[in-house]
Amino acid sequence: MALTLRQRNRLAAMHHIIETAIDLFDEHGYTAVTVEQVAAAAGVSPRTFYRYFGTKEGLFTTDTHAAIGQDLLAEQLDLDDLPGTLERIVASVHTAAAPSGGAALYTPWSGVRYVLEEPAVREAVYTALDDLSERLTAALRSTGADPTRARVAVRSYLFGVYFGALEQWHLDGRVRPLLDYVKEGSAVLAGPSGPSGSSG
Template sequence: MTETTTRPLGLRERKKLKAMRHIQDVALDLFDRDGYAHVTIERIAAAAEVSPSSIYRYFGTKEMIILWDEYDPIMLSAFDDKLAAQDPITALREVLTDVITASMFDQDERTIRRRMSYIMEEPAVRAGLNRQADEMALELRTTMARHTGRDPEGLELRVATAALISAFLEAIAYWHATGFRDSLHTIVNGALDVLTRGLLVE
C-alpha cells in the first residue's frame, strides 16, 4: 500500500467514517427487507439512531448512501502520487491492485456485493453512478493535466479519462452480471488489458 492509503485518520475522521459505515449498513438492511423505493431517509435515520439532517450532511441523497465508497478518495490520492512516475493505465492498475487486494477491502467485499445489486438494478442509483462518473472524470482530467501539462479540457485527456472510467464501470458491471464468479481484481486487470492493447484483430 502507498503512504497515502495508510495515513492514519484523526479522531474526527474516524468518528465520521464509523457513522457513515453504520448508516450504510442499516440502509442496506432496510433496502434488502423492504425494497429500495419504499425506504425513506427518515426511516433510515430512525433505524440508525441519527437525525435525517446528519444523513443529508454525510451523503446528500438516498442513492449516495449506496454509492458512497470510503476508498474513492484513497484511490484518487494514490493515483495522483503514482502519476508522477508512471503512465495512467499502469498507475491506475497499481492503485486498484493496492486497494482491491488490501485486507480492508476483503473484509468489506460482502457489503460491496450488496451495493452492486442496487447500483446495477435501481435506475435512480444507476443515474447517480453516471453523475458520479462525470465528476470523477473531471477530477482525473485535472490530475492528469497537472502531471502532463496537457489541457484538461482538450480532446486527448477527455478521451483518456473517459476510457479509464468506462473500463472500470464495465468491469464492475461484468463482475455483477457474472455473479461475482471471478475476483474483481482479475476483471479490472482484464479491462485495463483491453485498453492497453486496443481492439486488435488477431
C-alpha cells in the same frame, strides 16, 4: 491517527447508517425504503442523514474515508500509465476488502449490487465518475497532453474499462477476480487492432 474524536465519531456514525440502510434495502428493496426509515433505524434524524450524505444515493457515492481514499489515489496515480494505475487501485481495494490479518475497516462490495442494479444509484455513480474524470483530465492536461486526447482517454478508462469490467464481473456472478476483467478491458483499448468488436 490524524483524526479528532468528532471526526471519528462522524465516520463511525456514517458506516453505521450505511450498514443499517443496506440491511433495509436487502429486505424491502431500495425504492420502498425511505430516507426517514433509514434515519430512524440508524438512530439519527433525517436532517442529519442529509448532512452526512447529501442525497439518498450519497450512501453509495460518499467516500467515508476520504482522507485514505485520496492518499491511495495520489499514491497510485501515474498519468502516463492509466491502465496500470487502474489495475493497482483495483488490486489494493480488493486485498483491503479481503483482509487476512487485521480487521476489515470497511467492506466496499456490500453495496455494489445497488450501484449496478438500482437506476438511481447507478446514475449517481456516473456523476461521481464524471467528477473524477474532470479532475484526472485536468491533471493529465497539466502534463502537456492534448485536451481532447486526455479527456477521451480518461473517460474511456473510467466509464468504459472500469465500470464495464465491474458490470461484467458482477453479471458473471463474481467468480473470476475483478482484476481479470479490468486487465481484459484495458487490453481492448490498448490492443493493436483497436477496440473494434470483430476480434471476439
